[in-house]
Amino acid sequence: MEEVRIGxxxxxxxxxxxxxxxxxxxxxxxxxxxxVVVARTYKYMCSNPGQEMIVENIRKHDLxxxxxxxxxxxxxxxxxxxxxxHAGINPYFFExxxxxxxCSWVHEDPDAATAKALAVTRAAVLRVAHHxxxxxxxxxxxxxxxxxxxxxxxxxxxxxxADADHQVFLVEKTDRLGGNLAxxxxxxxxxxxxxxxxxxxxTRVREHPKIQVMLESELKNLSGFVGNFTALVGxxxxxxxxxxxxxxxxxxxxxxxxxxxxxxxxxxxxxxGKLPNVITSFEFEKMLREGKIQTKEGRIPQxxxxxxxxxxxxxxxxxxxxxxxxxxALKYAHEIKSALPKSYVSDLYIDMHAFGKGHEDFYxxxxxxxxxxxxxGKNEHPVIKRAQPGDDCEMLIxxxxxxxxxxxxxxxxxxxxxxxxxAQPGADHVARLVNISQDKDGWYIESHxxxxxxxxxxxxxxxxxTCAAPKDIxxxxxxxxxxxxxxxxxxxxxxxxxxxxxAEVDEDRCSGCRMCNSLCPYSAIEFDEEKHRSKVNSxxxxxxxxxxxACPSRAIKARHFTDEQILAxxxxxxx
Amino acid sequence: xxxRVNPKLVNELERYGAKDVMKCYHCGTCSAVCVHIGEPxxxxxxxxxxxxMGLESKLRNSLEPWLCYYCATCSEQCPRKAEPSETxxxxxxxxxxxxxxxGFSRLLYQSWKAELAVILILAFLTGAGFLLWGFSHGxxxxxxxxxxxxxxxxxxxxxxxxxxxxxxxxxxxSLRMWWFTLGGRKDISVPWLAYAKGVYLLxxxxxxxxxxxxxxxxxxxVIHLILMFSYITMFVLIMFFLHAVQSxxxxxxxxxxxxxxxxxxxxxxxxxxxxxxxxxxxxxxxHSHVSDWMFLILLLYVAVTGVVLHVLHRxxxxxxxNITYVVHMAGVVPMLLVEVPFSKWSHMxxxxxxxxxxxLVAMGLRKKARKPSALSSPELAHVS
Numbered sequence: 001m002e003e004v005r006i007g008x009x010x011x012x013x014x015x016x017x018x019x020x021x022x023x024x025x026x027x028x029x030x031x032x033x034x035x036v037v038v039a040r041t042y043k044y045m046c047s048n049p050g051q052e053m054i055v056e057n058i059r060k061h062d063l064x065x066x067x068x069x070x071x072x073x074x075x076x077x078x079x080x081x082x083x084x085x086h087a088g089i090n091p092y093f094f095e096x097x098x099x100x101x102x103c104s105w106v107h108e109d110p111d112a113a114t115a116k117a118l119a120v121t122r123a124a125v126l127r128v129a130h131h132x133x134x135x136x137x138x139x140x141x142x143x144x145x146x147x148x149x150x151x152x153x154x155x156x157x158x159x160x161x162a163d164a165d166h167q168v169f170l171v172e173k174t175d176r177l178g179g180n181l182a183x184x185x186x187x188x189x190x191x192x193x194x195x196x197x198x199x200x201x202x203t204r205v206r207e208h209p210k211i212q213v214m215l216e217s218e219l220k221n222l223s224g225f226v227g228n229f230t231a232l233v234g235x236x237x238x239x240x241x242x243x244x245x246x247x248x249x250x251x252x253x254x255x256x257x258x259x260x261x262x263x264x265x266x267x268x269x270x271x272x273g274k275l276p277n278v279i280t281s282f283e284f285e286k287m288l289r290e291g292k293i294q295t296k297e298g299r300i301p302q303x304x305x306x307x308x309x310x311x312x313x314x315x316x317x318x319x320x321x322x323x324x325x326x327x328x329a330l331k332y333a334h335e336i337k338s339a340l341p342k343s344y345v346s347d348l349y350i351d352m353h354a355f356g357k358g359h360e361d362f363y364x365x366x367x368x369x370x371x372x373x374x375x376x377g378k379n380e381h382p383v384i385k386r387a388q389p390g391d392d393c394e395m396l397i398x399x400x401x402x403x404x405x406x407x408x409x410x411x412x413x414x415x416x417x418x419x420x421x422x423a424q425p426g427a428d429h430v431a432r433l434v435n436i437s438q439d440k441d442g443w444y445i446e447s448h449x450x451x452x453x454x455x456x457x458x459x460x461x462x463x464x465x466t467c468a469a470p471k472d473i474x475x476x477x478x479x480x481x482x483x484x485x486x487x488x489x490x491x492x493x494x495x496x497x498x499x500x501x502x503a504e505v506d507e508d509r510c511s512g513c514r515m516c517n518s519l520c521p522y523s524a525i526e527f528d529e530e531k532h533r534s535k536v537n538s539x540x541x542x543x544x545x546x547x548x549x550a551c552p553s554r555a556i557k558a559r560h561f562t563d564e565q566i567l568a569x570x571x572x573x574x575x
Numbered sequence: 576x577x578x579r580v581n582p583k584l585v586n587e588l589e590r591y592g593a594k595d596v597m598k599c600y601h602c603g604t605c606s607a608v609c610v611h612i613g614e615p616x617x618x619x620x621x622x623x624x625x626x627x628m629g630l631e632s633k634l635r636n637s638l639e640p641w642l643c644y645y646c647a648t649c650s651e652q653c654p655r656k657a658e659p660s661e662t663x664x665x666x667x668x669x670x671x672x673x674x675x676x677x678g679f680s681r682l683l684y685q686s687w688k689a690e691l692a693v694i695l696i697l698a699f700l701t702g703a704g705f706l707l708w709g710f711s712h713g714x715x716x717x718x719x720x721x722x723x724x725x726x727x728x729x730x731x732x733x734x735x736x737x738x739x740x741x742x743x744x745x746x747x748x749s750l751r752m753w754w755f756t757l758g759g760r761k762d763i764s765v766p767w768l769a770y771a772k773g774v775y776l777l778x779x780x781x782x783x784x785x786x787x788x789x790x791x792x793x794x795x796x797v798i799h800l801i802l803m804f805s806y807i808t809m810f811v812l813i814m815f816f817l818h819a820v821q822s823x824x825x826x827x828x829x830x831x832x833x834x835x836x837x838x839x840x841x842x843x844x845x846x847x848x849x850x851x852x853x854x855x856x857x858x859x860x861x862h863s864h865v866s867d868w869m870f871l872i873l874l875l876y877v878a879v880t881g882v883v884l885h886v887l888h889r890x891x892x893x894x895x896x897n898i899t900y901v902v903h904m905a906g907v908v909p910m911l912l913v914e915v916p917f918s919k920w921s922h923m924x925x926x927x928x929x930x931x932x933x934x935l936v937a938m939g940l941r942k943k944a945r946k947p948s949a950l951s952s953p954e955l956a957h958v959s
Contacts, residue, residue, distance in 0.1 A: 364598065364655065367599075370582075372628065401628075403624055408628065
């Protein structure tokens, strides 16, 4: 075996490390360890001179292993691996010891911190001797995409991808495209027609040579990994007319299945389902689209009331805010006042969420149109009841009003309930099929809440629109097009890079017990029936090590996390 | 017991000059910057809210509009430009129309045509009446002396009769104000001794307007004080010393040493205020209701014609002086008959009363707070 020649570098990180840890003492101690040829401290190892020092040392001293004791590998492992590559040796001959985030930044006693840093760095030196040269793998990237959901998100993503000349399979479970937006008349705050927004897109999607639209269909199965998925799409259960099942090869999936509205009947205080003129926002949209605003008895209403947060921001129903309803309610105030100028509109809200562009101005315009804004308390419910026969209104709403401090009753002929958004009933089924997760409210979880809003923990599966969280049209379209852009970027690189670190099954030792198959959280282990052996799909494997630990035959080895490497590390810490 | 919301009231108040009331979103900045607020009287947001919701009886029973002096700091600070000070002004006009039992005030405030018509009719009737009287009792060329066209002894009687009429209306309306704001309230009771102890507040506030002086800008208070004392001086001279004022043609300095500065004060302040409203040079001059213009124009007219009359009289032009006197009275009578009981001038009674009642209301509410079981009303649950 080739002689192991290790270069050790202890970074000061300015004063971040040096203020607490005695770097020079560590350097001295390490320089006495076996196989350590070079031991140095430096102010900032990640800087250009720092990296150049490593490259120069590798060449001059013929080093074949490098240890850097510095910050977290999450910061600079990549930086230093590149330096090794630059110097001409395999980047996996590198190990990083974290003596900043896990040492100097969290301990105050210099002696104890130095002792800990020394132990950690010794561990890294002993480990790196057992490192093997690893190579990255590459897979093909199929340029086709599966889009689940034919609403505004699905239409936008599909067009973005198809216009770049890539095949798209658009799967929609109902018999028409447009989703929830097709049920809307005008949009807030600019009062554009929803039909105008959709018609153009729907027409282009239907006529696009690169988009195959499958209505009344749903995803039945998805297998494979990023760049290499196989999807099975078939008719929605109980539908005889729909086409047969179809299988397709896709590189990515965009999940944009949208939302379902909250069932207002669950809140008995509002009398939905009992009082005929208590309606939901979507039912009011239907009236607006038909151009007929009237009570169930056919009369022109004089008093309108709009109630916010129905099913949202509530201890008893959903705790979250459904985001779009405040502006939609103001939109209704506008539409009612322009259709029926002599009517009176009361708006019962908890807070006014006017967060977006043009929203505060829209709110001001509703006030100028003489909408009466009444504030009720969170977790309280206005009570809607029938008025007395002689009264000039159909119903009275009793509410404890917060801006005045009074208990008031409001006349109303029509009450519009702003029902919130809920996850689709089939969202959990779809999540299992494509291997993504839902949070406690049923919304799909993104890879990072701040920095990675459209990717998921499963590579190649993207989420967009309201199925990820309540949002309005601009944000939905932004996410849909963002997902498409991410996919286009991957397609442009043409190959999927598979990380060199993954688990491998030794076929000779595997007994075919299949215990690892169900343990893998990434569904990365397949079973070869013919050979009667398990096999790890290196593209899907994230090297978590569960299968390695579980295998009763000790047949699975994790590359870069072998038993020898880990045991050497333990030895170094305990020495 | 829930109170019924009435969304129609705002439309009515707009005829009284209320603007942009619905734009208020209750940030509370207006009340925060007002120097006059103090428990239990919080404004302008609270009356503004009652107005938005149309709680008419609460508004009618409120004293807050009278505690405001239109310094307009609230309107300047309002982030929504909801004009809270003009809302308070419109509430004052509305309250005047509510205290009035005849219904004239309501009519005059809501229709400028009605107000103009009433003033012109009264002017015509006065002019005609005085001319007829003059022709039947004297010589039109003679202003003073035994043959005076309009002898001061007769005019004096006329003046006192008119004062009686005005006093009657003002008294009845003031009693109504007391009933709405204090006497008729079922939730608080105030002992008669408290009334007696507090009655000094009436002349105190009437003559000093000391609450007005608390506003940041002192100049409006000064102007108003000058205007008011000029008017009071003229009032005293005319009601009690008409004979001295009308005697001549030599100037009676005992009377006119007061009359000249009074006339100057009246004309000067009126011109200043008219100019201010025309140029909108101050935040409280930006909005002008017809009643605001009527008040100033009539007062200026009366003051100017009075000066002209004086000059003509002293110059020996008896005929011209008499004609001017008729023209002068044709302005005085409508001005007083319309303004004092039914329009803007009634504030001279209502404001000092409001100061007096406010003290008693606050006392009554404090008493009630200490004994929550007795005489408590859910409407005032939020006031402690």
